[in-house]
Every structure is written in structure tokens, then in C-alpha cells.
Amino acid sequence: MSRRSLLRALGAGAAGATLAGCGVPAAYVEPGDRAGRDSSARDHTLHFANWPLYIDTDDENQSKRPTLDAFSKRTGISVTYTEEINDNDEFFGKISPALMNHQQTGRDLIVMSDWMAARFVRLGWVQEMDRAKQPNVAKYLDPQLRSPAFDRGRTHSVPWQSGITGIAYNRKKLGREIQHLSDLWAHDLRGKVTLLSGLDESFALLMQGNGIDITRWKRDDFYDICEQVEKLVKTKHIRRFTGNDYIKDLSTGDVLACQAYSGDVIQLQADNPEIEFVVPEEGAELWAESLMIPNLAHHKRNAEKLVDYYYEPEVAAELATWVNYVCPVPAAREVLASSKDEETAALAEDPLIFPDDAMRKRLAIARDITSEERTEYAKKWNAIVGL
Numbered sequence: 001m002s003r004r005s006l007l008r009a010l011g012a013g014a015a016g017a018t019l020a021g022c023g024v025p026a027a028y029v030e031p032g033d034r035a036g037r038d039s040s041a042r043d044h045t046l047h048f049a050n051w052p053l054y055i056d057t058d059d060e061n062q063s064k065r066p067t068l069d070a071f072s073k074r075t076g077i078s079v080t081y082t083e084e085i086n087d088n089d090e091f092f093g094k095i096s097p098a099l100m101n102h103q104q105t106g107r108d109l110i111v112m113s114d115w116m117a118a119r120f121v122r123l124g125w126v127q128e129m130d131r132a133k134q135p136n137v138a139k140y141l142d143p144q145l146r147s148p149a150f151d152r153g154r155t156h157s158v159p160w161q162s163g164i165t166g167i168a169y170n171r172k173k174l175g176r177e178i179q180h181l182s183d184l185w186a187h188d189l190r191g192k193v194t195l196l197s198g199l200d201e202s203f204a205l206l207m208q209g210n211g212i213d214i215t216r217w218k219r220d221d222f223y224d225i226c227e228q229v230e231k232l233v234k235t236k237h238i239r240r241f242t243g244n245d246y247i248k249d250l251s252t253g254d255v256l257a258c259q260a261y262s263g264d265v266i267q268l269q270a271d272n273p274e275i276e277f278v279v280p281e282e283g284a285e286l287w288a289e290s291l292m293i294p295n296l297a298h299h300k301r302n303a304e305k306l307v308d309y310y311y312e313p314e315v316a317a318e319l320a321t322w323v324n325y326v327c328p329v330p331a332a333r334e335v336l337a338s339s340k341d342e343e344t345a346a347l348a349e350d351p352l353i354f355p356d357d358a359m360r361k362r363l364a365i366a367r368d369i370t371s372e373e374r375t376e377y378a379k380k381w382n383a384i385v386g387l
Helices: 003-009 018-022 066-075 088-100 114-123 135-140 181-185 199-209 219-234 246-252 262-271 300-309 313-323 332-337 342-347 371-385
Strands: 045-050 078-083 109-113 158-170 193-196 238-242 257-261 275-278 284-292
Touching: 045 300, 066 078, 066 300, 066 313, 088 109, 088 114, 109 114, 109 300, 114 284, 135 300, 158 199, 158 246, 158 262, 181 199, 193 199, 193 246, 199 219, 199 257, 199 284, 199 371, 219 238, 219 371, 238 246, 246 257, 246 262, 257 262, 262 275, 313 332, 313 342, 332 342
Parallel strands: 045 078, 045 109, 193 238, 193 257
Antiparallel strands: 109 284, 158 257, 158 275, 158 284
16 A cells, blocks of 8 residues: 555545645744754754655564664664654644744654645745755755755755656556547546546646646636536546545556556556556656755754755665655665665666656646635635535
């Protein structure tokens, strides 16, 4: 089971939590008020909050996390690791009262999807990292992920893992290849297609199908997509809108093609090699879930050390073999390729973990939905989806 699949199994859908994020009044924190007293020099501890199933674990003892244990052994920094982030909006609502009231959250490092990370950055709720003390990040961070629109230069965030939103389909049952987003609308796929229900997860790929540059999309582009999707709903071409439960539909054959995440498909293919993932000719969305240091964190320097540690190619490679998302450290590919274990070495050639040049040319990071746009667009999209 993938991490994303587990989130839906836990019932942590975004629909019920959206109000927690959108209903919070903006409470911008000035740069000079973000840093707390750093106790890292005398207190060798760190509180790291992450999503479930998003770090390597020992095969024989699931409570052990080899890369994290190795960090503690090397540095003497004891890490309290909690798998408490089940949904972006839910977690935002959990820690926003402290941040807007200039209080410490009790966490030194958190991982958020970039669309939510954009909100934290806009509000001034996370601290700028000291790249002079993070040589591995400076050297090895994937160039394509270095400067998203919400955080130019990646000064406040560092990708933990990345991924692609594209199309998954059962080639054998469909009987042909899918190469374009428009292929989803073929007559023989009526009632056999699903789209992602979340606005932030779905809109970019649909726009790319229309030839839109998602790094600079406009209001009219969004409403064009809404009009198209509404027609597909009325004709019952779209079977339904899903969270990560599209995995079950695709596995059973109830659905032949759907919007999907690259990391999920890698794991699906292990049991069903007939499932394929495609980056459409028009392009697909490249996204990341990023590490950030909340305001007033007591162990900022320790957090920066941990972030930089995971950008060592050897460590990034070890994490990639377990997580199976797009590795934000391209240099880790050479580490895996040199492995004597055939299965591990094969991961170096998987374009869903290390996209090749041809695939990269079709990947783009969508500009985020601004706070001014979000209420309007979410209302429109949720009405179509039925949230």
C-alpha cells in the first residue's frame, strides 16, 4: 500500500478539512519575528513531523528507520519522528492557531505539499534556511525543483520527495496506448474514467491537455476546464471523482484509465504489470512535498542538518528504494545503478523515480492558486465534483 493510499484509508479526505485552512484569518508574520531562541548547540534533539509511510523502515522491525537512525548515530541528535500529517488542510488547522499567535508549534521540521507550503510561505510562518550550512542541498537539489513560484530560490522549503500527476491505464484491457490527455475522452472509455477530486491535485494536468502553460495559467483557463469537465459529467463519461481510491478501481478493472500519481503506479505495477503510467505528450504536473522549519522552532540548526543529510546522494538513494517517488537528488541515480542487487540497480532506470531528459521536457510545476483565487475556484470545482 502506498503512502497516498493509506491516507484515504484513514479517512483523511480534504473535503472535510478545507474550512480549517480557508477559514483562518491571514496573520502575516514579519521576517524579524520568525526566529526563536535556537537550543540546538546544547539540546541535541529534533521533532520531525511527516506523513505515514514516507520514510524507510527496517524489514524486520517496522519501528526502526535506518536512515534516521544513522543520522542520530553520526550527529548525536535524537529525532522524535511522528507520522501525524494525514492531510494538508487538517494539519494546517492543527498548528495554525500557534503560528498566527506567534507561539511555538512543538515541531522543528514539517512536510507539506507545495500548494500548502505556498500558504505557509505567504503567511510568513516558516523560517528561511541557511544554505551556507547545507552544502548538499546547494549542490544536489534537482534543478527543476530549485525555484517554484511560491518560493523563489527555495529559501524557505526543500523537497522531501517529488512526484508526477499523469495518467494510469490498463493497456491490456484497453487494447491500445494512451499518449494524450484527450485520449481519455474516447467514446469507448465512457464510464471507465476517473479524475482526482481535489482541486489542487487535478486542475494542472487538465489544463496541460488544453496546451496551457501551467506556470502562468489564467482565470479563463480554469473556467474553460470547468466547462469541459461539467459536460463530461453530464454525459456520464467520467465515472466518478476519487481520492486515492482510484487504485482499487484500476486494479479491479472497473476503471480503465484515470488521473494518477507516479509513486502509486510503481507499486501497482509490482502486482499488475499491465498497468502503465504515461506523461501525456502535452505534459504533466511535477510536484513536491517539502520540508519546512516553522517559526520559533527551538532546534533550527538541528533541523537544517537533517535536511542536508537527506541530500547526500547515498542517503537519498536509500530513501528512494523504499519510497519510490521521484527522487529530488538526481545524483542518487548513480548510487543505485552501482548496486550489486539487481532489483535495486533497476530502480536507477525507472523514469518515474529518475525522469529522463525526454520526460523532463514535458514536466512543469504549476503556479499555485493564490489566496484571493482559492475561495472562488474551490467553490466552483467542488460543485462539479460533488464535495
